Amino acid sequence: MTAGQGTRVVVRPAGAERETLFVALLCLAILLAAGTAVGLRTRAPEAVATQAWQVDARDGLTAAEQGINADLRVAADDIAFALEGGGVPTPEELAEDALPPFARDATTAGRGGHAWSLVPAADGFAAWLGRSAAPDAAGSLLLRIATEDRAVSVWLDRSADAAVPGLSDEALIAAGWKEVVSSYDASVTRGHAHDR
16 A cells, blocks of 8 residues: 555445344244233133023113113112111112112103012012013012022012012022023123013
8 A cells, every 4th residue: 555545444334134134033933922822821701501590681681671680789789788787678768768779760660660569588588579560661570688698689570470489599480580690701792682
């Protein structure tokens, strides 16, 4: 080299091809591992079969029955509290407390016009019977609360002459009552009414 002449250095641009390839392969490996883990751990939800003496609250009740069922389940908390105090509230007392569905309001007639009565305690249960004045809109409903553990169940009878021969499951089933149960399937949010 002579003085005054510069050295020419060729600098090649940094190649991002290799780094990009490694990052893409790493992302692909992570996605495959995550997909495999999710696929292996996912199980189909177990569907609980409704028994012949049960009716699903989601798709086996009319709209009026669904409303009354919801009201009864909410009212059961207040009633259970009263039972702990040793008293069994009458439908009249529950209506005075404006507790649906015992309180008569604008929706009562449209939801079957139920007449509520206290069923004599038997078989370790306290119960309240709502006889329907319009069984085609809503059947008769029975709220049953166990006196020992406060377990709540709601029963439905769509016949015009609903009778309560006893409060045990066996007595109610033999008389044609159906227990209202809630069995939820994650794949279905709302079904059609069956076997009404």
